[in-house]
Amino acid sequence: MNLDAKVPSGALKDKWDNHRFEMKLINPANKRKYKIIVVGTGLAGASAAASFAELGYNVEAFTYNDSPRRAHSIAAQGGINAAKNYQNDGDSIWRLFYDTVKGGDFRSREANVHRLAQVSANIIDQCVAQGVPFAREYGGLLDNRSFGGAQVSRTFYARGQTGQQLLLGAYSALMRQVGLNAVKMHVRKEMMDIVVIDGRCRGIVTRDLVTGKIESHVADAVCLATGGYANVFYLSTNAQACNVTSTYRAYKKGAAFANPCFTQIHPTCIPVSGDHQSKLTLMSESLRNDGRIWVPKNQGDKRKPADIPEEERDYYLERKYPSFGNLSPRDISSRSAKQVCDEGRGISATGYGVYLDFAESIGRLGKHVIEERYGNLFEMYERITDENPYETPMMIYPAAHYTMGGLWVDYNLMSTVPGLHVLGEANFSDHGANRLGASALMQGLADGYFVIPYTIGNYLAQNKTDKIGTDHEEFKKAEAESTDKITKLMNIKGKKTPNAFHRELGKVMWDNVGMGRNEAGLKKALVEIPKIREEFWNNLTVTGTNENLNTVLEKANRVADFLEFAEVLAHDALERDESCGAHFREEHQFPDGEAMRNDEKFAHVAAWEYTGVGNKPIRNTEPLVYENIHLAVRSYK
Amino acid sequence: MKIKLIVWRQNSPTDKGRFETYNCDEVSPDMSFLEMLDILNEKLILQGQEPIAFDHDCREGICGACSCTINGVPHGPEKATTTCQLHMRKFKDGDSIYVEPFRAKAFPVIRDLIVDRGAYDRIIAAGGFVSVNTGGAQDANALPISKHYADLAMDAAACIGCGACAAACPNGAAMLFTAAKISQLAFLPQGQPERKKRAIAMIKQMEEEGFGACTNYYECEAACPKEISVRFIAKMNREYMMARMFSE
């Protein structure tokens, strides 16, 4: 497998400029002759689709939601990073680049991350021009806040609804193009497969979620912007429908899957309350600006938080990491929470929770300031838990949240299948083994607004495609495969629901492939996952028909892919015999519990190649060469 | 808790539809309304019956997908709360609850509790944007915006496009939704160049979609999970009048 990252030559800071100059262009009048398909209309997909149409390409966009405005990006709360240095606190492109590579525990590609930092400033400009109502100071300029893993204030936000406002900005740009008939928007359509002809991706097959119809769509290039796979853990902070289907099926058609084991567990979520739980709700990391995290010093201390005196509280993040304190990166904060709970000092009925306490900042700043900063988050917390966080500390616990892994892409965001590009959370490119807060929105919009509009032209200009129709045999074959898959799911007629299988898989993943991983657990998962999969194909029940809107069938189709993909994830976690970032192998830690990397053996990307269901995939590697950064032990002390 | 659910079932857009009754016996007060439906659905599937179809995704009250009318009120009885954030502790043991789709002429039922809200997307496509292409923007701080207007714009922009306003309105009007977007952009300097054109185009589209007119019932504001204020409707009316009088 060829994993040439195609990183341009020249000094790091010149690479993107050089590349933009060297790329081939397409004459404006010819652009409309090219069709580009964009699957997914979250931040990455909507921004890409709108930008393509503005350039003059012919675009078709797809989402399984009923409107592009509902994509999972809408749920992002805290903010978006950009190296604007508006606060005059020492920020720069270099610092954002450095923080991101370090935050990712030195497992990302230097050139990609540097480009991300470079275009970050343009994103804020673009969004403001669209009318995104970012928070402002009294003088009328933009306000910033701090996020984990950084010592500067570079996070732009719109109350606790930053993702919503950014997505609505991208959505409005997209809808403008829909209104101009430059984008054809397909809603409630799920991508089932990609179609590869003569070695290039030439289209997709979809299922209409209302009529069940399987359809083919031809294009000159395809972009997947279909988000992450954190729902492989069943309970996560992701929206209910988030799934791995599009990227996994592309993987089965030859796209390498990179670093699937890099999954992020977010430290501040509302703890599980019972078996009925369908999702875990995130409490934005921005809360850690003003909230202090603690547990009782003594095991099994069941007193009310207010009755536990200061000296019997352990503000463990402030104690262990005095310089970053409550704003330590996510992986470190999550593991520390697990550690204190494993020691028996956890709170809440289950013992799996820690306090996030605002008493001190309410005392210092006044309730109204806290209310203005986090009012909607506090309300959401109260609605779910029935407790008032102005009066009693929040209870939080880590939950599966984000996936750094994804389809392998080169510097141009193209996968190992020529013509198939991958954007946003769906690709693996920028966050290494751990993503810093407020960097996913930045990456999704960087990919969509400022990277792919250039690089796709370069691809199209150099790859003339023949005219083909949906009657091409490869399309017919892919349609037949998708139809077969649906028929098979409908005809098992067993006794267990798709949700029951998903829950079972999630438990195996959380227990063995979650926050702490070890060889025995991973090997166990590799035995358990195929067992669940086998039962799935023998004992699944799907009610209704294919020809009508069928939520059970939708779910079964997605769970089927999770059940195969989970195995790739576990293989990756087992083979990466080191700890780095969010991938914590218990065998590899310093005496104080910090992750111990093994740069000699693992300073590379692992890109997995499909070899058949149940077979061990092939592990290919792309070495990570650091020419500008010195690999160091990550320290936040 | 024991809860009796009386749920609208409709197989397809052309099916006439009917209410069906279901008994939920083990409802925990900590469950969300949708989690109660999840559990009922799991039971139905195991009995070989088709589950109740409903729209949902984020379950955090932000995506605007969930859309049931509960006891006659879009998103149910709790103020400023979407269906997905409504918890069963707000009901009493033994309660009977009616569950229906959002009803408005412009929102045809697709199945059970799922309706087609594509009309809202088309209203946005008619003018709910600033026509700036990617790449041409000036520095974000080049144009200061007073915090007052930025905050007002944000108040309007908080709309999640769920459709509760139209479902709550006796006239099936989409005024609050349309007004929120028109107001957001009218408060900001970026929205000025297309201000008049936008108001006219969006209102025209709204009427073409079959939404009714506003006769000041204010049911929309009461049902809105994001508490978007009807003041924005007044603003929209002013915007529209000015646009009509002084249109270019």
Ligand SMILES: Cc1cc2nc3c(=O)[nH]c(=O)nc-3n(C[C@H](O)[C@H](O)[C@H](O)COP(=O)(O)OP(=O)(O)OC[C@H]3O[C@@H](n4cnc5c(N)ncnc54)[C@H](O)[C@@H]3O)c2cc1C
């Ligand atoms: C609760 C929460 C809070 C967050 N807060 C922040 C934050 O404050 N700052 C930050 O930077 N990041 C945050 N993140 C992360 C960030 O929101 C996401 O990583 C990012 O929005 C992903 O954007 P995306 O465009 O890649 O994908 P998504 O927004 O997930 O969009 C995926 C799209 O693909 C479509 N799709 C998927 N599969 C298919 C298919 N098979 N067929 C058709 N369509 C398909 C979906 O319909 C959707 O349109 C948060 C995440 C969560 C869960």
Ligand code: FES
């Ligand atoms: S499911 Fe997203 S708002 Fe209710």
